[in-house]
Amino acid sequence: MTGTAEPIPLLGGGPAPSHAPAALPGVPGAPAAPRPGRPRVLLAPVTVTPCKPLTPSHLKGLLWVDVMYRATARLAEVTYRYSPTTYHPTDQTLGFWEYLDHTLGDTDYSRLTEEEIGELYVGYRAAGRPTPVSALGPYLDAIEHHGWVHPAGARVLELWSAQYARLGMHDPGLVEHQPPGMALDEVLDRLGPLGLCLDMREYGGPVYLDATRYGLPLRQIATARGRPNYLACALRELIPLVPGYDEVVLLHDPELGPDYQLLQRVLSALGPVVRRVPVGRVPIDGRIRSARHGDWRGHSAGALLEALGADHEDAALRLGTRLYFIATLGPGDQQSFRPDLLRQCVIRAERMLSGHGGPADPPGGDLTGFLARQRAPHAHAVDPYRLTSGLLARRRPVPLHELLPAVFL
Amino acid sequence: MKLSQDLLRAEAARRVQVARPDLAAGLDLSTAAALAEAHARIQESADTDGLLAVSVVRRFELAAWTRATCEFAIGTAPERLAAWRRSFSRTIFLAGNPDNLGDRFRFDHIAEDGSAAWAGPAPAAASAGLRRLLKLFDGSRGLPPRPDTPVRIPEAIGPRHRPPVRRKLYVATAGSTVADTLVHLNHLLVEAVLDGLLAPGDTLTVRQLPRLIGLPGPYAALRVGAEPEHPGRLRAYACLTGETVGAGA
Numbered sequence: 001m002t003g004t005a006e007p008i009p010l011l012g013g014g015p016a017p018s019h020a021p022a023a024l025p026g027v028p029g030a031p032a033a034p035r036p037g038r039p040r041v042l043l044a045p046v047t048v049t050p051c052k053p054l055t056p057s058h059l060k061g062l063l064w065v066d067v068m069y070r071a072t073a074r075l076a077e078v079t080y081r082y083s084p085t086t087y088h089p090t091d092q093t094l095g096f097w098e099y100l101d102h103t104l105g106d107t108d109y110s111r112l113t114e115e116e117i118g119e120l121y122v123g124y125r126a127a128g129r130p131t132p133v134s135a136l137g138p139y140l141d142a143i144e145h146h147g148w149v150h151p152a153g154a155r156v157l158e159l160w161s162a163q164y165a166r167l168g169m170h171d172p173g174l175v176e177h178q179p180p181g182m183a184l185d186e187v188l189d190r191l192g193p194l195g196l197c198l199d200m201r202e203y204g205g206p207v208y209l210d211a212t213r214y215g216l217p218l219r220q221i222a223t224a225r226g227r228p229n230y231l232a233c234a235l236r237e238l239i240p241l242v243p244g245y246d247e248v249v250l251l252h253d254p255e256l257g258p259d260y261q262l263l264q265r266v267l268s269a270l271g272p273v274v275r276r277v278p279v280g281r282v283p284i285d286g287r288i289r290s291a292r293h294g295d296w297r298g299h300s301a302g303a304l305l306e307a308l309g310a311d312h313e314d315a316a317l318r319l320g321t322r323l324y325f326i327a328t329l330g331p332g333d334q335q336s337f338r339p340d341l342l343r344q345c346v347i348r349a350e351r352m353l354s355g356h357g358g359p360a361d362p363p364g365g366d367l368t369g370f371l372a373r374q375r376a377p378h379a380h381a382v383d384p385y386r387l388t389s390g391l392l393a394r395r396r397p398v399p400l401h402e403l404l405p406a407v408f409l
Numbered sequence: 410m411k412l413s414q415d416l417l418r419a420e421a422a423r424r425v426q427v428a429r430p431d432l433a434a435g436l437d438l439s440t441a442a443a444l445a446e447a448h449a450r451i452q453e454s455a456d457t458d459g460l461l462a463v464s465v466v467r468r469f470e471l472a473a474w475t476r477a478t479c480e481f482a483i484g485t486a487p488e489r490l491a492a493w494r495r496s497f498s499r500t501i502f503l504a505g506n507p508d509n510l511g512d513r514f515r516f517d518h519i520a521e522d523g524s525a526a527w528a529g530p531a532p533a534a535a536s537a538g539l540r541r542l543l544k545l546f547d548g549s550r551g552l553p554p555r556p557d558t559p560v561r562i563p564e565a566i567g568p569r570h571r572p573p574v575r576r577k578l579y580v581a582t583a584g585s586t587v588a589d590t591l592v593h594l595n596h597l598l599v600e601a602v603l604d605g606l607l608a609p610g611d612t613l614t615v616r617q618l619p620r621l622i623g624l625p626g627p628y629a630a631l632r633v634g635a636e637p638e639h640p641g642r643l644r645a646y647a648c649l650t651g652e653t654v655g656a657g658a
Contacts (some may be wrong), residue, residue, distance in 0.1 A: 399512075
């Protein structure tokens, strides 16, 4: 058996398929009323702050989560929690917005590209001007109480939404107001009796997350004046959410491993099984750099989509990017970004979609049973690497006809 | 009792002489600057082979902490205390919750209410694991106002060689942070225990004052330190008075 006999009728034109499951009803982020026998799974990846273009590293992480979400949705009630709102209060974002207003004044961001906004971000980091804490208060107030987003951030999120759509990724609410369910003090009230936080503000010290009983070092989560860092923001969001789930999957950069170990410990104490999935970043020419140094230049998601989209249909782009960023690169961070290999994957996707060069499609394939076998051991969530790399193995039968539109296109 | 610069300097010099008579003999202790240098030199030798205590602080309340510090010092063998004094009773204060650490570390004393715990004094390596896990205590605020509070050191915690006494403990608050107060009082209290000035059954009345001026005297122990805003000048940060009226149980 060598692939399917007929082309998969998705290549070429037409409206985008309604591939992604609809957002869950009810309170944003709250688990849907479970169907009997269906486990409830929460996917909570690291959230990218809307200050710069998406890079290959971001694309890899986002595609990873997208495949996990859409595949797992066939087996379980899944919530994909991804709230930019939650992380706007971090210094990185708030400081950038305050800097923009301080240095540029009222500016029309609606026609800027995300690269241009990213250059402003590089300027902000290079300036190294400490943001006066008093200047941040009004921004925090507007974000927390009015759902306000700075026009520069709103512009980046708008551009990202278009890129998500182009890539066929489920939009978890990029431009929606999704406030975290708890204030910082409520988080501390919850963690204090469990011995999981150490609040030294009364003496002029910071607030720490305290998992020392598990041998993990104290980690500051808020300053003496109560300014939270991203970890505190994550706690504000996840602590009220997680008790409703059977499994919580935290996806993160390996560099954030120590923080996510802490998060895993703390959230586990609230009931659910919490798993961490580190997804390695994508080095550029052997180096992992950061946005503050403009690591996206020449490799932004927008530029990549532009280049590939000129020669290939969206369906091939969608499958090809997943074959590259998930199956080819894998969970590690050893391989540098290779635009030539990415293009090869898109070409391979084209062939698979036209019925050639893919794995065998078993007659009467059972997608649910197939996906259930792609889960990590003892887990409800599907392993994107196992699932996607299976597409590259020709000998194993895969129910491609159902699987591709459900998960990969 | 006027705490003149001469008196403060003599007290600071005495502390150096008591802690390290071997080194003090060759050092100039006649000015505040010379004292600071002598201090730094002794600290340097203490860093390499001295003894170090670690205090883990979860909550700080002056009276409870004073009592727990005395209990810790009284529970430490006198010869160990004496050896510790040779390192200027060096102590590192860490933010941490003793309740979370008991499975991994053995404390030498834990405050009755769990607000603080002590390990050591011991060679620095003994507390390396604890220091890696915790962060330095950051207490940059001033002390909250509080009324005079009696602190009774329990009788049952150690042998008593004399009848109980009452003393006052004056603590200077102007320009002092919680972290400064921990350091100053810790030195004063543990050295007072070693000198027999504080013992089981004694009662202290803790009083906060902006500065230690116009005190009636006499004093039994004085904690002297540099005055950051006036280089070359010394200041009293804490004072343990002589036995006050009504001494005895």
